[in-house]
Amino acid sequence: MPYDLLIKGALVYPGEEPPRVIDVAIEGDRIAALGPDLGVEAAEVVHADGLMLCPGFIDLHAHSALEPFRDPLLIPKIAQGFTTELINPDGLAPAPVDRARWQARRAYLQPLEGPGPETWPWSSIDEYLQALAATRPATTLVPSVGHGSVREYVMGSEQRAPTAQELEAMRREIRAGFDAGARSLSFGLIYVPGAFADTAELIEVAKEAVRFGAPLAVHVRNESDLVLQAVGEMIEVARRSGAPLHLSHLKVIGHAHLVEPLLELIDRASREIDITFDQYPYGAGSTMLSALLPPWSLAGGPSTTLARLADTATRAQIARDVRRGLPGWENIFAAVGPAAIVISHAAPPRSDVIGKSLAQIAEEREIDPLEAALELLCDTSLDVTMIDHYASEEVVRQIFCHPLHLIGSDGIFGEHPHPRLYGTAARVLGRYALREGLIPVEEAIARLATRAARRLGLTDRGRIETGLRADLVLLDPARFIDTATYEEPRRTPDGVVGVLVAGRAVWRDGAPTGERPGGVWSGW
DSSP, rough: OOOEEEEEEEOOOOOOOOEEEEEEEEEEEEEEEETTOOOOOEEEEOTTOOOOOOOOOOEEEOOOSSSTTOOOOOOOHHHEEEEEEEEETTOOOOOSOOOOOOOHHHHHHHHHHHHOOOOOOOOOOHHHHHHHHTTSSEEEEEEEEEEEHHHHHHHHSSSSSOOOHHHHHHHHHHHHHHTTTOOEEEETSSSTTGGOHHHHHHHHHHHHHHHHHHHEEESSSSTTTTTTHHHHHHHHHHHHHHHHHHHHHOOOOOOOHHHHHHHHHHHHHHSSSEEEEEEEEEEEEEEEEGGGGGGGGGTTTTHHHHHHHHHHHHHHHHHHHHHHHHHHHOOOHHOOOOOGEEEEETTTTGGGGOOOOHHHHHHHHTOHHHHHHHHHHHTTTOOOHHHHHHHHHHHHHHHHHHHTEEOOOOOOOSSSSOOOHHHOOOOOOOIIIIIIIIIIIHHHHHIIIIHHHHTTTTTSSSSTTTTSBBEEEOOOTTTTTTOOOSSSSSOOOOOOEEEEEEEEEEETTTEEEEOOOOOOOOOO
């Protein structure tokens, strides 16, 4: 019987090893045969001379938890070769959620994840994942359990330590999430209510990840002046809990002199614990504009925050705290300045400010830049996303070259997104490896696929090997490069000839095919 697909004569990068020119035969959703000049028949034959074939790329930091309800094709991801995505990062997830508070959760998540369906029909993590699977996404979505979401479900957005009973309830919810298929426990220690958790709480909930051999995926408390202490805290959590540690979007905001000590700290920790990190290859971040506010002002949820901003005295206190700073708090506004903070999304009636910096907005309105930010948050009910330029390309590359480095796009969907949404994989492989030789090509592919799959315990993908899932990316190495920019961020990379998920083409010759074979990973 003929195979379903035969890819002939591609330069195949199997994972971590050097490439070789071979044929790859696919039957159903699996790689069925490999070898030079297989001489077999297939229903479809692709002549791939001069092209390179890679395992499907894995995005270790994806804000795709609600996007499939709007666009299940996930075009920015498949267009650059991502076939698997780790979702619910930063401790933030649509579930578990109290049915009486789902609208508040939706309002808080909307700048990062979008709104999702008009009404959320779920409460538990399992119910959410079933609803997500029903969208039939093009990529495979691998869930994390969001610590912040679990904490809010159990004890609301209060700024206090949990009781013994609440802590046990949180651990039960985390176990339920892993039972439903989660492959990591994510933390967002700058977001509410995760920011209110102390180290002792983090250690206790981290022990649940150990039961499932899953890593902690952590947005640390401070990526600026206190980044060493913040990373050190999570190293201690991993050491004392026994859980593997994966640091999300490793960076240093505004303090380049701390990069070398940070990497040295990670090197020392790697001799004691299982530790990795991901990075998006850009010197600017993107998150909700409300991350500029001191944590106390976010306690109680969006409606309470808006009430504080509407109260003259409380708003003045918020402004004072931003200008002066608070002990231990990551003050992004002070670290990068208003000229480096650009609005990437703003809900009506303020959509006209998209693409402008806070400094520009303030000048146009003849007000203080911080006041411009607070006004914008009020006018949009907090539905604003920013891009904050915090580091040079030299700093990005210094972190990129570290051997524990993996890839996470941290891409946020929107009208004027950060270019990382469309360009991350192509920038890593096309620009840094193929064009510039910053790292070897097989090393880039290992980080994008093989080691990422290993990090999540996904043993059915990440390599081109007989019997594994046929998640594949066919590229023209002479053309593959990122084209998205801060000015024109919604540009797909050149040179992507085809992308297969489970043996079916989701992208071909510069366009989506409409196929949606990915689904939601729910365990073995």
